[in-house]
Every structure is written in structure tokens, then in C-alpha cells.
Amino acid sequence: MEHKVAETNGEHVHSMKCGHTKLLHNGHVDFVESNGHLHHRDGDHFDECEIAVDSNNPDQESVVIDSEIHNDNCGHQKVIHGDHVDYIVNARLQHVHGDHVDDHGTVDPIA
Numbered sequence: 001m002e003h004k005v006a007e008t009n010g011e012h013v014h015s016m017k018c019g020h021t022k023l024l025h026n027g028h029v030d031f032v033e034s035n036g037h038l039h040h041r042d043g044d045h046f047d048e049c050e051i052a053v054d055s056n057n058p059d060q061e062s063v064v065i066d067s068e069i070h071n072d073n074c075g076h077q078k079v080i081h082g083d084h085v086d087y088i089v090n091a092r093l094q095h096v097h098g099d100h101v102d103d104h105g106t107v108d109p110i111a
């Protein structure tokens with residue numbers, strides 16, 4: 001996998017106590033930036049990470065019945081998934097697709 005060092009985000013250093021959403025992902029912890037980018041610690045710096053489109057997180061048509069149509073202000077955390085942005089809802093990825101929301105599989109948030 002490509003090793004891409006994350007741009008530093010001001011003085012902020014992620015920790016288990018920082019306010020960012022944390023996801024357990026492939027054996028490491030990712031911190032979810034407000035723009036949906038994932039950063040995980042690699043020694044003394046943070047690397048960019050991303051949730052791949054795969055069998056666990058398919059880019060699929062799977063309509064979530066009665067879901068709200070998420071938006072920038074709905075309060076759910078955005079996360080980049082493949083070539084699009086999803087929202088984390090109850091440990092699942094939800095993708096706004098026109099007038100409905102699709103389920104894109106599970107993620108593992110750390111409380």
C-alpha cells in the first residue's frame with residue numbers, strides 16, 4: 001500500500017482522548033478528520049488511510065429504509081470510502097445516493 005504522510009493539521013496531535021471519531025481498521029486506529037480523511041499513527045507521524053471498496057464495504061445498492069438524507073450539518077461523521085463520501089451511522093457506512101441512502105457495510109468505531 002502506498003505510504004502517504006498526512007498533512008499536519010495545525011498543532012493538533014491525535015490521541016485516544018482527542019475529539020475525533022476513531023475507527024478500528026485493519027489492526028490499527030484511524031482518526032477521522034472532519035472532512036472524512038482517515039489518519040493513523042505511524043511512529044512519529046500520521047499516514048493517510050482509506051476504507052477500500054471490498055466485500056466488507058461494497059459500493060452497492062442497498063437502500064436503507066426510512067433513513068434521513070445525510071448532509072454537512074446532520075451531525076453524522078463523514079468518511080471517505082473509495083471515490084465517494086459516506087456517513088458513519090450506528091457502525092455502518094451510509095451513502096447518500098440521490099433521493100435515498102445506501103448501506104455500504106460495517107465499520108468499527110471506538111467509543
Ligand SMILES: [Zn+2]
Nearest residue numbers: 014015018020
Ligand atoms: Zn484528533
Ligand SMILES: [Zn+2]
Nearest residue numbers: 025030049050
Ligand atoms: Zn486505516
Ligand SMILES: [Zn+2]
Nearest residue numbers: 061062097102
Ligand atoms: Zn442507491
Ligand SMILES: [Zn+2]
Nearest residue numbers: 070071074076
Ligand atoms: Zn446524518
Ligand SMILES: [Zn+2]
Nearest residue numbers: 081086095104
Ligand atoms: Zn460507500
